[in-house]
Amino acid sequence: MLTRRQRIELLEQHLSETRKLQLKRVLALRTRRLTVVLENIYHPENANAVLRTAECVGLQEVHLIQEKFAYKYNRNIARGAGKWLEIHESDKGLDVLRGLQKRGFALVVTSAAPGSLSPEELPLDRPIALIFGNESVGVTVAAEALADYRVHIPMQGFTESFNIAVSSGILLYALAHRIRSGTSESWMLSPDEQEALYEEWLKKAIKFSGPLLEKPG
Numbered sequence: 001m002l003t004r005r006q007r008i009e010l011l012e013q014h015l016s017e018t019r020k021l022q023l024k025r026v027l028a029l030r031t032r033r034l035t036v037v038l039e040n041i042y043h044p045e046n047a048n049a050v051l052r053t054a055e056c057v058g059l060q061e062v063h064l065i066q067e068k069f070a071y072k073y074n075r076n077i078a079r080g081a082g083k084w085l086e087i088h089e090s091d092k093g094l095d096v097l098r099g100l101q102k103r104g105f106a107l108v109v110t111s112a113a114p115g116s117l118s119p120e121e122l123p124l125d126r127p128i129a130l131i132f133g134n135e136s137v138g139v140t141v142a143a144e145a146l147a148d149y150r151v152h153i154p155m156q157g158f159t160e161s162f163n164i165a166v167s168s169g170i171l172l173y174a175l176a177h178r179i180r181s182g183t184s185e186s187w188m189l190s191p192d193e194q195e196a197l198y199e200e201w202l203k204k205a206i207k208f209s210g211p212l213l214e215k216p217g
Helices: 004-012 017-028 044-056 093-102 141-146 164-181 191-209
Strands: 034-039 061-065 086-090 106-110 128-132 149-151
Touching: 004 191, 017 191, 034 044, 034 093, 034 164, 044 061, 044 164, 061 093, 086 093, 093 106, 093 128, 093 141, 106 141, 128 164
Parallel strands: 034 061, 034 128, 061 086, 106 128, 106 149
Antiparallel strands: none
16 A cells, blocks of 8 residues: 555656645645634625635635525635635534634634724634624624634724625734744644645646546556
8 A cells, every 4th residue: 555655756746846836835824723614604605705715815624604504615706715625514503613612712703892802902822713604693692602702803984894705804814914923833734734635635636637647657
């Protein structure tokens, strides 16, 4: 049986050096220190837009809680982000939130309520699970009850809030930048996880480019 390193070497033969370097560059910036949770998003285009943002800022996993509405992936909106993300779907929101807490995540809901913090004020001593609620009613009662922090985007205009696609972009970019700007490298994936993920990405990149060729003779 081939070792992982041997499998990677075989797969690498079918990609250009430029493509391999691109995969490694993106992989080096991937993090699980920040994840996003979407609760009962009604419009699929909003969920897909958030997935695109999450992948662009270097998140590795996202969580979709769909207790009321079915999620439908749209490649045109997500721009292929779903291929590179770990997307966890569930119809049991409380289980998802408690599971993240057990993994050490601080649960952070988006809220303009008094006492909420700006992205710059939010403590980053623990991994962050950023929770976005339904477009009309916001986060669930369960998420509010379990939340460790509340975060908001300060407004300079008369309008009280951004839509979910814009707010997720602002918050995820700001928090991902802060996490990577810290002195600790704990935001990075472990070397073993990076290698395992690199193998998976090689397979996906080859499949996306065309069928896997036979090993050269």
